[in-house]
Structure formats: C-alpha cells, structure tokens
Amino acid sequence: MALSTIVSQRKQIKRKAPRGFLKRVFKRKKPQLRLEKSGDLLVRFHPFSGWEWGTGEVHLNCLLFVHRLAEESRTNACASKCRVINKEHVLAAAKKSRG
Amino acid sequence: MADHNPDSDSTPRTLLRRVLDTADPRTPRRPRSARAGSCALGTLMWLWNLRGTGLERLRARRALLETASPRKLSGQTRTIARGRSHGARSVGRSAHIQASGHLEEQTPRTLLKNILLTAPESSILMPESVVKPVPAPQAVQPSRQESSCGSLELQLPELEPPTTLAPGLLAPGRRKQRLRLSVFQQGVDQGLSLSQEPQGNADASSLTRSLNLTFATPLQPQSVQRPGLARRPPARRAVDVGAFLRDLRDTSLAPPNIVLEDTQPFSQPMVGSPNVYHSLPCTPHTGAEDAEQAAGRKTQSSGPGLQKNSPGKPAQFLAGEAEEVNAFALGFLSTSSGVSGEDEVEPLHDGVEEAEKKMEEEGVSVSEMEATGAQGPSRVEEAEGHTEVTEAEGSQGTAEADGPGASSGDEDASGRAASPESASSTPESLQARRHHQFLEPAPAPGAAVLSSEPAEPLLVRHPPRPRTTGPRPRQDPHKAGLSHYVKLFSFYAKMPMERKALEMVEKCLDKYFQHLCDDLEVFAAHAGRKTVKPEDLELLMRRQGLVTDQVSLHVLVERHLPLEYRQLLIPCAYSGNSVFPAQ
Numbered sequence: 001m002a003l004s005t006i007v008s009q010r011k012q013i014k015r016k017a018p019r020g021f022l023k024r025v026f027k028r029k030k031p032q033l034r035l036e037k038s039g040d041l042l043v044r045f046h047p048f049s050g051w052e053w054g055t056g057e058v059h060l061n062c063l064l065f066v067h068r069l070a071e072e073s074r075t076n077a078c079a080s081k082c083r084v085i086n087k088e089h090v091l092a093a094a095k096k097s098r099g
Numbered sequence: 100m101a102d103h104n105p106d107s108d109s110t111p112r113t114l115l116r117r118v119l120d121t122a123d124p125r126t127p128r129r130p131r132s133a134r135a136g137s138c139a140l141g142t143l144m145w146l147w148n149l150r151g152t153g154l155e156r157l158r159a160r161r162a163l164l165e166t167a168s169p170r171k172l173s174g175q176t177r178t179i180a181r182g183r184s185h186g187a188r189s190v191g192r193s194a195h196i197q198a199s200g201h202l203e204e205q206t207p208r209t210l211l212k213n214i215l216l217t218a219p220e221s222s223i224l225m226p227e228s229v230v231k232p233v234p235a236p237q238a239v240q241p242s243r244q245e246s247s248c249g250s251l252e253l254q255l256p257e258l259e260p261p262t263t264l265a266p267g268l269l270a271p272g273r274r275k276q277r278l279r280l281s282v283f284q285q286g287v288d289q290g291l292s293l294s295q296e297p298q299g300n301a302d303a304s305s306l307t308r309s310l311n312l313t314f315a316t317p318l319q320p321q322s323v324q325r326p327g328l329a330r331r332p333p334a335r336r337a338v339d340v341g342a343f344l345r346d347l348r349d350t351s352l353a354p355p356n357i358v359l360e361d362t363q364p365f366s367q368p369m370v371g372s373p374n375v376y377h378s379l380p381c382t383p384h385t386g387a388e389d390a391e392q393a394a395g396r397k398t399q400s401s402g403p404g405l406q407k408n409s410p411g412k413p414a415q416f417l418a419g420e421a422e423e424v425n426a427f428a429l430g431f432l433s434t435s436s437g438v439s440g441e442d443e444v445e446p447l448h449d450g451v452e453e454a455e456k457k458m459e460e461e462g463v464s465v466s467e468m469e470a471t472g473a474q475g476p477s478r479v480e481e482a483e484g485h486t487e488v489t490e491a492e493g494s495q496g497t498a499e500a501d502g503p504g505a506s507s508g509d510e511d512a513s514g515r516a517a518s519p520e521s522a523s524s525t526p527e528s529l530q531a532r533r534h535h536q537f538l539e540p541a542p543a544p545g546a547a548v549l550s551s552e553p554a555e556p557l558l559v560r561h562p563p564r565p566r567t568t569g570p571r572p573r574q575d576p577h578k579a580g581l582s583h584y585v586k587l588f589s590f591y592a593k594m595p596m597e598r599k600a601l602e603m604v605e606k607c608l609d610k611y612f613q614h615l616c617d618d619l620e621v622f623a624a625h626a627g628r629k630t631v632k633p634e635d636l637e638l639l640m641r642r643q644g645l646v647t648d649q650v651s652l653h654v655l656v657e658r659h660l661p662l663e664y665r666q667l668l669i670p671c672a673y674s675g676n677s678v679f680p681a682q
Binding site for chain 2: 020022024025057058061062063064065069070073074077084085086087089090091094098
C-alpha cells in the first residue's frame with residue numbers, strides 16, 4: 001500500500017488514504033449521494049487502478065485542510081511562544097478558517 | 100640555374116625544376132589565364148611575404164606561381180627563387196612584374212597541381228634551417244606589397260581549390276574529386292598554417308606539408324593585410340605527462356580515503372547507529388534522546404504500549420523498558436532522520452521481513468497478555484522487536500491489526516533476539532507504524548506511564564478502543580479514520596501537541612467532513628447529478644482557495660499525494676492510444 005514517501009522526515013506517516021473511512025463518512029452524512037467512480041475500475045490498466053479513484057480527491061482535500069490547520073496552529077503556538085501546541089491554538093486556527 | 104641553393108630554396112627550386120620539367124604547357128584555363136596571371140603574381144608576393152613568417156609552403160606556392168608560365172618564366176622563376184633565397188626583395192618585385200606578363204599562358208591551378216603532385220626532394224628537416232634565417236628580414240618588406248597584392252592574393256585561393264593533387268587530371272569529373280580533396284586539404288592546411296603562423300618559423304614543415312599548406316592561403320591574406328584580424332590558433336603545448344600523472348596521484352589520494360571510510364551510501368548512520376545500539380543495553384541516552392526528541396508521542400506511545408503488554412512487570416522495569424524503547428525509537432528517529440542506508444541495511448531488511456512474516460503467521464489471535472507474558476525474559480529484544488514488529492505491522496496496515504499486532508510483535512521480538520538493527524532498516528515507515536500500533540493498545544495505564552516520561556505526553560487515540568467496547572461500529576472506524584488525519588495534523592505541525600489539542604483537531608475534522616459533504620452535495624445537485632464527481636471536488640477546492648489559476652488541481656495532486664494516487668487521478672497517456680484514467 002501507499003507508504004511514506006519522504007525519506008528524510010523524522011516521523012513517517014502512512015500516506016494511504018483511508019478510503020473506507022471516507023466512503024463511510026460520506027455515506028453516513030449523505031446517504032442519498034454517491035461517491036463517484038469508485039466502481040468503474042474496469043480498466044485494469046494499472047495495478048493500482050483500484051481503490052482511490054473517487055475518494056482520492058476527497059482525501060486530497062482533507063489533507064490540504066489538515067495541512068492548513070496545522071500550519072495555522074503552529075503559527076499560533078509560535079506566536080504565543082509555547083513549545084507545544086495547545087488546544088487554544090488549534091481552536092483559534094479553526095475559527096479563523098471556518099468562521 | 101641554381102638548382103640547389105644550400106641556404107634556402109633548394110626545395111622549392113627542385114620543385115620548380117620538376118614542375119618545369121613535367122609542366123604541361125597546356126592551359127586548360129585559358130580564359131582564366133589573365134586572372135590567373137595576376138593572381139599568380141599576387142600569390143607570389145603573398146608567398147613571399149609569408150615566407151617572412153617562415154612558411155615554406157608559401158615559398159613553394161610562389162614557386163608554383165612562378166612556374167605558371169614555365170616556358171617564359173623558367174628563368175625568371177629561377178631568378179626569383181634565387182632572389183628569394185638571397186633575401187632580395189627587389190628581385191621578387193621584378194620577378195613579380197615580369198611574371199605578370201608571362202603567367203597568362205598557364206594557370207596557376209595546373210602549376211600548383213603539378214607541384215603538389217611532385218614529391219619533395221628535400222627532407223622535412225631541411226627547410227627548418229633554411230627558413231629560420233630568412234623570415235626576419237623579409238617580414239618587413241612584404242607589407243608594402245601586401246596591400247597591392249591583397250586582392251590578387253585573395254583571388255588565388257579561389258583558384259586553388261579546383262586544383263588537385265591528381266597529376267594531369269583536368270577532367271571536370273575529376274575536378275570535383277579534386278575539389279573535395281582540395282577542400283579537405285585546405286582545411287588541413289589552414290589548420291597547419293594557422294598553427295605555424297604565430298610561430299614565425301615553419302620549422303617543422305616538411306616539403307609535402309608546405310606543398311599542402313599552399314591551400315591554406317585563404318587565411319593568410321587576411322592576416323597579412325590586417326594582422327589584428329588574424330585568427331590565432333590556440334597555443335598548443337605538449338601534454339606534460341609528468342604533471343598529469345602527478346595530478347592524478349594527488350586527486351586519487353583524496354577519493355580513496357573517502358571511499359574507504361565511507362563504505363555506506365550515507366555516512367550519517369555512523370552517528371546514529373551508535374545511539375541505536377547503545378540505547379538498548381543502557382538507558383543513559385534515554386533522557387538526552389527524549390529531550391531532543393520532538394516526537395514525544397512515539398516514545399510515549401511505545402512506553403504505554405510496553406506497559407500494557409507487561410502488566411505484571413514492575414513499574415520501574417517497565418519504565419526503564421519504555422525508556423529503552425523510547426531511546427530506541429529516538430535512536431531510530433535520529434538514524435532515520437539522517438539516513439536511509441546503514442551498514443546493516445541487509446540484516447535490517449531481513450529482520451523486517453522476518454518480522455513481517457512472523458506477524459502474518461501469528462495473526463491476530465495472539466492475545467496481548469500472552470505476548471506480554473512471553474516478553475518477560477527478553478526485554479531488550481522486545482524493545483527492538485517492538486519497534487520492528489510495530490513497524491512491520493504498520494506495513495501490514497490497518498488499525499485493527501494494531502492490538503494483536505503488538506502482541507504478535509512482542510512474540511516475534513522474543514523470537515528474534517539478535518536483530519536490533521533490523522528495526523532501523525526502515526526507520527521511517529517503522530516509526531509511523533510503531534506509533535500507530537502503540538496508539539491503539541495504549542490504554543489508561545499509558546497515562547501513568549506517560550507521567551514517568553520526561554517528554555511531553557502526547558497520546559491521541561486513547562478514547563477509541565481499549566476503553567470502551569460498546570460503540571464499536573460507529574465510533575471506532577470513525578475515530579480510526581480520523582486518527583489518520585490527526586496524525587497528519589501532528590506531522591504537519593512539526594511541534595509537540597497536547598492531547599487536548601489533538602482532541603480538538605478531531606472535532607475540527609469532524610466538522611470539516613460535515614461541511615465537505617454538504618458542499619459536495621450542493622455542487623452535485625447544482626450540476627444536476629446525484630453522484631459526486633471530481634469536478635465537484637475541483638470546484639470545492641477552488642472555492643476554498645486551494646486551486647487557483649496559478650495552481651491547478653493536478654499540481655496539488657502531485658504535491659501532496661503519493662505516486663500511486665497521482666497515477667490514478669491525473670490522466671496520463673499510455674501506449675496503445677489509451678489514457679488512464681479514462682476521461
């Protein structure tokens with residue numbers, strides 16, 4: 001499965017998108033909707049022509065969101081000169097992005 | 100006639116003689132004779148001038164020109180040659196004047212050709228001695244004549260190409276070959292002439308070369324007229340083999356040292372590995388490592404993990420164990436941060452493979468208690484095994500496997516006592532895995548253990564599994580999925596985080612997913628669809644400001660997603676006129 005790609009980082013994270021999770025969440029929230037393209041994997045061109053078709057972009061969106069949130073939280077923490085990110089920092093960041 | 104003037108023109112004279120003897124009075128280039136005559140004169144003077152620079156061939160050329168009219172100029176040529184040999188410019192000039200009238204009968208082309216065909220009589224070395232004394236005094240005088248002869252001189256080269264070395268070949272077909280050959284000769288001669296010009300003395304020029312070099316005249320006129328424009332050939336120095344070898348030796352000294360010392364692709368492991376190895380047997384590094392370790396979460400998770408696995412063990416031992424593991428983890432991290440290859444890369448990989456295999460064998464059935472019980476004797480290895488196993492586990496993948504994986508990992512660790520390095524083989528992936536693994540099994544005791552840890556307590560995933568077994572279906576997978584993003588959050592933050600902060604992140608993510616689904620629904624409905632398509636996603640990202648006119652979706656995909664996803668998401672053309680994914 002998709003493994004961490006960056007070599008030089010201190011900690012490595014799974015880069016695989018939790019496809020099942022995303023689909024499940026989507027289904028729960030909006031059972032009437034369908035997530036596209038997850039099933040049309042007939043063109044088995046690629047060994048990976050499997051899972052992440054429809055949810056790849058959703059996953060990307062989540063990634064970017066988390067990324068922005070983390071950056072913002074880090075900025076807040078640095079601004080308050082704490083070595084640790086507190087929930088206040090995270091809250092502030094969330095409020096800023098989501099209003 | 101002065102056949103062999105010892106001082107200088109023995110060679111050209113002999114040539115001239117030969118030419119005269121063999122010269123064909125026919126003049127195939129009659130119409131050109133007039134031009135040839137003037138050109139011949141020009142080249143004659145030019146050769147004369149060039150001789151000042153020490154070019155024998157110029158003299159030879161002049162000789163050729165002089166022989167343009169062998170019948171009438173024979174005597175004159177000889178006089179001219181003699182004059183040259185004696186360094187009498189006036190003779191040359193007179194010869195110039197005289198020759199002009201007599202050159203019309205034979206074209207320089209033929210003459211040159213004949214001369215070229217004849218082999219040189221003198222040795223190659225002969226001209227050197229002859230040439231040297233001559234150039235100096237002659238160099239001055241030609242200047243006057245150069246300008247007048249410039250046009251003439253320039254014209255001659257044009258005529259030269261047609262002439263070839265083939266004796267007596269005047270057929271047009273042959274001429275083509277001669278042309279080609281002569282052009283080549285020209286090139287060769289030019290190169291030689293250029294190299295010789297600055298030298299001032301064409302000492303090394305043999306007669307043949309001098310003959311051949313006659314074709315290089317095209318360059319000469321320019322240099323003679325405007326010395327500044329002359330193309331100076333690069334000064335060619337003989338290769339100093341000694342210096343070269345010395346340089347080789349000097350340079351070769353340095354690399355071997357490096358090569359011998361650093362047999363590994365990365366030298367950093369040398370720094371990191373000692374930490375790794377030392378962390379196991381002794382815990383003095385722990386404190387230092389923990390302090391420096393920003394990823395305190397991992398160490399703490401490993402701590403609580405160990406705690407859980409060996410409840411029967413004294414807290415101190417466990418704490419020490421945790422510390423060891425932490426140190427080990429830290430060691431891993433430090434090594435991983437520096438490097439991806441180490442001396443023990445192979446054994447490391449093998450160890451990891453073993454770990455994975457064993458994990459697969461053991462499956463999920465092993466209970467944690469059993470594993471912890473088995474762990475008793477092999478604490479040290481367990482630390483390694485933990486890391487290994489967890490890492491190998493991580494490679495397996497899922498959250499569910501974490502719990503049983505930990506236990507099986509413990510057993511595996513005990514089974515594999517001597518593979519401390521193996522864990523560090525894939526430090527990066529292993530780190531994540533171990534973190535992942537320890538997250539799940541770490542229960543409330545983790546808190547107690549965490550307090551013992553010097554580093555900041557970090558754990559994230561306490562709530563989901565070990566505490567409650569009730570709302571499993573909904574909460575667990577949901578939290579498990581969220582945990583993935585929470586981990587990503589902490590990774591992007593690059594700073595230690597409080598547990599509460601992580602919980603906050605969870606909530607934010609929850610809300611975010613809600614918003615996301617709503618937006619997607621709206622977009623799909625707007626497009627009159629019931630299925631969410633990638634276009635909706637793109638629109639969403641555009642609204643979020645992630646995708647702009649400058650930054651496209653594909654760019655983001657390439658930046659943030661691993662290659663496998665990139666291949667799936669970005670249409671790419673493949674062989675057979677097919678595009679994947681299909682558009």
